[in-house]
Amino acid sequence: MTSKLQSLPGLIIAGFILLFVSGAFSALLLHSPGFDLAVLWSDPYYRHVTAFSFYQSFLSTLLSVGLAIPVAHALSRRSFFGKELLLKLFAATLVLPVLVGVFGLLAIYGNSGLISQLLGFFDYKLPFSIYGLNGILLAHVFFNLPFAARLLLQPLQSLPVENHKLSVHLGISHWNKFKLVEWPCLRQQLPHVCGLVFMLCFTSFATVMALGGGPKSTTIELAIYQAIKFDFDLQSGALLALWQMILCGTLAVIIQRFSRPVPLTSTTTSSEPVPFCDSKSARCWDLLWISAAAALVIPPLLMVIINGLNAQFLAVVTDIFFWSAVKNSLLVAVSAAFIALIGGVLILITSRSWRLIGLQFRADKIELLGAIILVTPGLVISTGIFLLLRNITDLFSLALLIVIAVNALMALPYVIKTLAQPMLHIAQQYDKLCSSLGMSGFSRFYLIEWRAIRVPIVHAFSISFVLSMGDLSAIALFGSQDSTTLPLYLFQLLGSYQMDSAAVVSLFLLMLSVALFALIEKIMVKNNVVK
Amino acid sequence: MIKFCSVKYQYQQEQFNFDIDIGTGNIVAVLGASGAGKSTLLNLAAGFINPLSGDIQIAGKSVLDVQPHRRPLAMLFQENNLFAHLNVADNIGLGLDPGLKLTRDQKAKVADICRQVGIEKLLPRLPQQLSGGQKQRVALARCFVQNKPLLLLDEPFSALDPVLREEMLTIVKKLAGKHKVTVLMVTHHISDALNAASHYLFVEQGKISSAGEINNLNAENPNPSLRHFVQAGL
Structure with a gap:
């Protein structure tokens, strides 16, 4: 041919x-005549918007990936009823229409959500508001923690079973095994995962639009929309769009440079259970993380169905x-x-x-x-x-x-x-x-x-x-x-x-x-x- | 040295039932077709799996309630014996301290064993920079620094070329003799068994169907399957 x-x-x-x-x-x-970036810098509002975009993406990435590590670790060594379904749900959060997820979160953490109703029953008030940075972080963690956990699970699962047997055989303790065996293998994947999650949060639009929005918690993406749709300020809109493009381009180049994504084999969940020295505290630790992740992901989806x-x-x-x-x-x-x-x-x-x-x-x-x-x-x-x-x-x-x-x-x-x-x-x-x-x-x-x-x-x-x-x-x-x-x-x-x-x-x-x-x-x- | 007393185990549809007593200092070749239960035998001894009933004794004491790393044995697999991201020195060091905090004496011990298996120049390298034979030498070195009276070899040399395989077996034989170590080695090659072992045992459908001194491992053996196995392998 x-x-x-x-x-x-x-x-x-x-x-x-x-x-x-x-x-x-x-x-x-x-x-954007002249394409004057100085305008952006001299305007305190745009400066704030840019800083906030980075700030929220940084925090979201830190929380999502940081918490995903123990979750992925726990999932990698436990098998339990419903694990497959949980992993499917984990995969769903990324393709889930963002607003559906946001609605589910509102139904639980919102001002008239489930938690607030429960607290109201005891005459307490919701100690936080879901609108603003809190909500943006919560939603980004909801969408990205499961995604990150799945990505991190793959290198852990690709560890040869002999490595686990050896760890048991040599008596390497939990902490030492994590430090000597699992962490080095996670570390190769981390820059790539962090980069992906950061980009997703940085360009996240619907979440910020639904939960942020006030001048205090606006991202560049949202500022573009507001400039054009509400202020009819096409010039600022165009300038901000170019600004966003430059930032995303730079980020993409940096991520490309610093992360060599390890080629992921298709998830081969080996039938052979991974041997490791189990203990009561290890079981509690894993149970804690898996149930915390399940408690983050499942209730909002359930609420969408129930409330619907x-x-x-x-x-x-x-x-x-x-x-x-x-x-x-x-x-x-x-x-x-x-x-x-x-x-x-x-x-x-x-x-x-x-x-x-x-x-x-x-x-x-x-x-x-x-x-x-x-x-x-x-x-x-x-x-x-x-x-x-x-x-x-x-x-x-x-x-x-x-x-x-x-x-x-x-x-x-x-x-x-x-x-x-x-x-x-x-x-x-x-x-x-x-x-x-x-x-x-x-x-x-x-x-x-x-x-x-x-x-x-x-x-x-x-x-x-x-x-x-x-x-x-x-x-x-x-x-x-x-x-x-x-x-x-x-x-x-x-x-x-x-x-x-x-x-x-x-x-x-x-x-x-x-x-x-x-x-x-x-x-x-x-x-x-x-x- | 190691004794299996009516050890029963089941994995999915397959049943295993082992009964054998192996004397101290023996080098035992474990033979049998693929899937017969050779690795299961070793995994039971090492404690990666637990029997449904029966008892496993090492040096006269039951090890059923003993954690794998507290059992008096060292083990070598067919592949992935080394942690890919740790260098040779660390991989061997893990045999002495699972947290890798080595004393000066222990470091000297690592260096000493490396000289004995001929890998003293490889200490700072990562496993990916080693050849297949070098990797297994490193793994073997770790087994010997562990200083355990029993060594389990799960086909560690079967992927090597015949010359290397013979070299490795010679090292095993020499060190085992020097440290008075009992060896259980799974192998597909009759020649390996004849070269290195003092005894053999033949595993067939989850049971040990024949065992004895190595000079009985020949085409005149009374066990028909073993006879067939030997004839095919010679």
């Missing part, structure tokens, strides 16, 4: 991405506005997921053909381009597109199209990350055979890739679907009466304190994303086994 032919699809997609991003970027540049079935249920589901939001959300999620999947596969077809002939560097570059959204957060791109198209056409008629494009771009890194290894492996195995049989193009994709690696392909699609389903950052700027999606609708309900209706919408959003996610995977994977 000539590599020229295989280079084409990826290059075309890469061209589209570049065009889209540079369009947004140039619009931002045009709207309330008196407002009928009123909400008979509202035509609600159904139009459902329709828009499905449209956005399905289209964005398809575009992301096709784009990702085309990029990977190109990058793997380059890898096979030794052009590693070039292949890395094009895959990196697919992940460009990590440097230019969704809101920044939307802001650019918003400014670009504002004068040309009626923005709100195009709203959904733009949201689809931005969401597809946001899902692309996940598609590439999920499929890069399987696509490369299958090419290494069968490329020569395929070309000797003259298989190419779509029929080859269908007969080889689709048949062989359908599971990761479907997984990439469902992740993209769920992410787009729950995303608020792209729609926030463009949403109008006609083009509301479920997350935006939920946000409006939360903003106007219609908690009962918000509960119903949360439940729907949870069902649509997580349940559909599980369903797609189940059907496709089952079919795969039958064939």
Whole structure:
């Protein structure tokens, strides 16, 4: 197979991405005349916003990753009933629509949440408010601690069983084993995990929008939104967006430099239990951490389900506005997921053909381009597109199209990350055979890739679907009466304190994303086994 | 030296039942097909798994209630005998103090044993900078600094080439003789057994079906499966 032919699809997609991003970027540049960063520094508010962005991300990362270490450690050596389910839930918090998670947290820690009601019963008042830094940290820990724990669990599980046997045999105590055996293996993964979590918190939009917001707890991301949506100050909005882009770019480079992500093998949960010298105190210690993590993750999700079935249920589901939001959300999620999947596969077809002939560097570059959204957060791109198209056409008629494009771009890194290894492996195995049989193009994709690696392909699609389903950052700027999606609708309900209706919408959003996610995977994977 | 008294164990569908008494100073080759229960025998002795019933005695005392690290034995696995992120000196040092706080005497002991197995130049290296044979030498050195009367070898040399394997067995034989150590070594190679062992035992479907002195390990053995095993291996 000539590599020229295989280079084409990826290059075309890469061209589209570049065009889209540079369009947004140039619009931002045009709207911030002089691009005067000194303005940002001299303005105490923006200085505060920048500092707060770093401060909250730093604290969130410290708490999430710091607490994830003992949780991952405890999970690595214990097996118990429901462990698999707990790990599945841990994986769900990252793809869970942010506002659903936020709603669940509000239902427990909020001013009229479960805890406050319980305390009220004893005539006590809630000693903290969930709005502001507290809530932002709580939500970020809720979303990222399970994610970090899962990432840290993998290196621990990859320790050879002989290492555990040796530790028992040599009588290495718990603390010494952690220090000498487990910590060195965690440490390799830590910079990567910290970097990821920091980036996620730094660019977190919906959480801060729902729980922060006051001038005291505003991040750059939110300040962009407020400048454009409320103050109509396009210039500041553009300047802040560029500022955010520079910071994210710098962070990404630093993270790339300091963390060599250890290649993670697919989670092989060995059937053989890990031997270690157990003791009562060790059991208590592990129980403490596992139940604390479960207490963090499970109740908010339960509350979403319990609260969702309330008196407002009928009123909400008979509202035509609600159904139009459902329709828009499905449209956005399905289209964005398809575009992301096709784009990702085309990029990977190109990058793997380059890898096979030794052009590693070039292949890395094009895959990196697919992940460009990590440097230019969704809101920044939307802001650019918003400014670009504002004068040309009626923005709100195009709203959904733009949201689809931005969401597809946001899902692309996940598609590439999920499929890069399987696509490369299958090419290494069968490329020569395929070309000797003259298989190419779509029929080859269908007969080889689709048949062989359908599971990761479907997984990439469902992740993209769920992410787009729950995303608020792209729609926030463009949403109008006609083009509301479920997350935006939920946000409006939360903003106007219609908690009962918000509960119903949360439940729907949870069902649509997580349940559909599980369903797609189940059907496709089952079919795969039958064939 | 080590005695299995009707030791019963079950893993999933497989049942194991061991009964054997091994004399002090013997070097016993443990033979048998894959999955017959050779490693299970060693894991029971080492205390990584516990029998359902029966008793295991080492030097006349039951070790069932003894923590693995307090049992008077040292052990070597087929692979991953070394912690990948610790250098050779630390990996050996762990055999003397599990917290790695070594006295000057202990450090001298490490250096001494390293000379005996010929790895004194490798002390600062990490396992990834060693060859397969060097890694197992380091692991063997750790076993000998532990200074235990019983040594369990779970196929540690089977991945090495024949020349290296013979070299390693010679070291084991020499050191075992010098320190009066009893050795139980699992192996697939009849030649290893004939070269190094004084006795053999043959494990078949979770039981020891034949045992005796090494000169009985030949194609005329009364046990038909063992005869077959020997013929295939020669």
